Amino acid sequence: QKKGAQPLEAFLRGKPEQIERIRRQLKAPLRDAAAVNTTRWALFNALKKTGLPVQTGTGAQTKFNRKAFGIPKEHWLDALCVGRINGADHPEDMGVLQVRCTGRGSYQRTRLDKYGFPRGYLMRQKRVHGFATGD
Template identity: 50%
Template sequence: MSNLTIACRKCNQAKGNQDIKEFLSEKPDVLNKILKQCKQPLKDAAAVNSTRWNLCNKLKEFGLDFETGSGGLTKYNRTQQNLPKTHWLDAACVGKSTPSDLNIEVIKPLIIMAMGRGSRQMVRVDKYGFPRTSPKLRQKQFFGFQTGKAVVTKGKKVGTYVGRVAVRKTGSFNIKTATQTVQGINHKYCKSIHKADGYNYAT
């Protein structure tokens, strides 16, 4: 396990089966850096592997019906059905029990992203580190809304917008949808459809 290094997908595909010395023959500095990295033992990988097998053995103790498989088998199952490489499709292709015809047309995964609950930073700073805004208020909610809530609105900005809201003391909110940010929406036109829980949900 001393011949691995981090590579982006684009570079990894461009390299293919070429020897690293041949692939980076015109970039000796990068080549030397990678060769030095290859000689280092992968302590983190060893820790992950031991944790993974310990978890596997613990699950077996519960008598649960589960299956494991190699990364190569997962890739084989996925490529046999011409499926794109995504986390959820990889999970569906793990192990020998993967069906020969995997129907994914009726499946829509729920994508969850951790967004946090705000920041402890009291003021925004410029590139020199000096404050460029006034200190933010300790109060997080205004007019019953808090930054991060999913809202739907109708008002002077003609249309209906669904997305995360950024609140202000003035009651003039911004709503960030999947495609745009709509500014200056009055709070009285907003309706909460999901409370702020620190996560963003999409399908």
């Protein structure tokens, strides 16, 4: 008999604590999924109240539209394929603007140890060999 067709007790014979842990997880409520669904429908209803045209779609419909219009499977192109559409066109040379957040360095000039005594000193300038953070 294949592993997937075996009952849980037969598959995990000799591991009662693991069986108990799995049984507890089976009975656990799906709080996270319920929260996501509630939020999704609240957002949908709020958008509908604005009077703007709003429609929903399924993952299968998005996949069908993507294949029908020859759109590559990229996360940033999914918005083109959602819902009932007549056509989709995207420029081939269009890309994703990738933004990276970088800090401003440290304004603190002296590192302290756990007793509050100076441990080291940081450089005064923010540029090193003409380069700054984010260049």
